[in-house]
Amino acid sequence: MNKTFKLIFLNLSIIIIAILSYSPGFFYLRPSDVSVFRAGMSIIIFLALLLAFCYGNYSLLKPKEKVTYSKENIKDMSEAKSILSSYTNGEYFGEIATTVISQISRLESSTQRAKIEIGRKFERGSLSWQKYYSAIEEANSIALDNVISLANRIQFFDESEYSRLKKYKYDAIPDDIQMQQLELYNTNMKLIESAVSVNENLILGLDRLSIEFAKPGEIEEQNINLLTEIKKLTDEVKYYV
Structure with missing residues (x-):
């Protein structure tokens, strides 16, 4: 799986989860919900998606570090x-x-x-x-x-x-x-x-x-x-x- 495909898969997954979580036709989670559980879940999912977006894209886009390989880090x-x-x-x-x-x-x-x-x-x-x-x-x-x-x-x-x-x-x-x-x-x-x-x-x-x-x-x-x-x-x- 190359980097471009991973980026597309990551961001598409985030978008789909966000749509399912917050759209009226699906779970329709929102912080103002009268249910404390649903309101809390909306915030937790938002933070999780934000973290996945920031960390995931950073990890995939940052330049690959050069590491000198040896038998110390390649055992077999x-x-x-x-x-x-x-x-x-x-x-x-x-x-x-x-x-x-x-x-x-x-x-x-x-x-x-x-x-x-x-x-x-x-x-x-x-x-x-x-x-x-x-x-x-x-x-x-x-x-x-x-x-x-x-x-x-x-x-x-x-x-x-x-x-x-x-x-x-x-x-x-x-x-x-x-x-x-x-x-x-x-x-x-x-x-x-x-x-x-x-x-x-x-x-x-x-x-x-x-x-x-x-x-x-x-x-x-x-x-x-x-x-x-x-x-x-x-x-x-x-x-x-």
């Missing part, structure tokens, strides 16, 4: 998805935010599948189990770090300013300054796109490992190579954190 992937969902309507980052939310869900599924297959292939607590399981855990943890980093990059990206800079040739501000500003925004955009790409590679690596482990028989050299690949992909993700 579900919280990360909740934060990213507020950016899905953006002109430039809406699609990216939606993609990352989808990646989080798929990453959780891929991680869970990989852990299940490791548990089937090795005895829990054995050296082999620890080797693979710890690699999966690290990959998942670094992926969360990357998602947090993405959320920070997206929230500090001013879409209205970026839109203005893309048309910098048509205003009176010196072009050389605006070109540098635009380059800064474009660099940030490329970093975000690259971070999304390495997340995708990590998901693919986890799925490959799960598929190989699901095959019957002993662990082959290819699976060792896949583990090495996951560690390599994890290191690539670290670059964008």
Whole structure:
């Protein structure tokens, strides 16, 4: 539900409640009513509607505060998805935010599948189990770090300013300054796109490992190579954190 829809819904609800409460054809509440209860209700409803109008509109219209996200305020992937969902309507980052939310869900599924297959292939607590399981855990943890980093990059990206800079040739501000500003925004955009790409590679690596482990028989050299690949992909993700 975007901000415009929320504003319309809030104010329309206030109007409807006011009409039902004070119109002669409905409850017709008024402070001068002979009934103390009805007179009191008319005042209480008026104050409640006034508070809802003032506080509700202020909350929706005030600029969103910039908060630097970290594992202190984002404990898991579900919280990360909740934060990213507020950016899905953006002109430039809406699609990216939606993609990352989808990646989080798929990453959780891929991680869970990989852990299940490791548990089937090795005895829990054995050296082999620890080797693979710890690699999966690290990959998942670094992926969360990357998602947090993405959320920070997206929230500090001013879409209205970026839109203005893309048309910098048509205003009176010196072009050389605006070109540098635009380059800064474009660099940030490329970093975000690259971070999304390495997340995708990590998901693919986890799925490959799960598929190989699901095959019957002993662990082959290819699976060792896949583990090495996951560690390599994890290191690539670290670059964008």
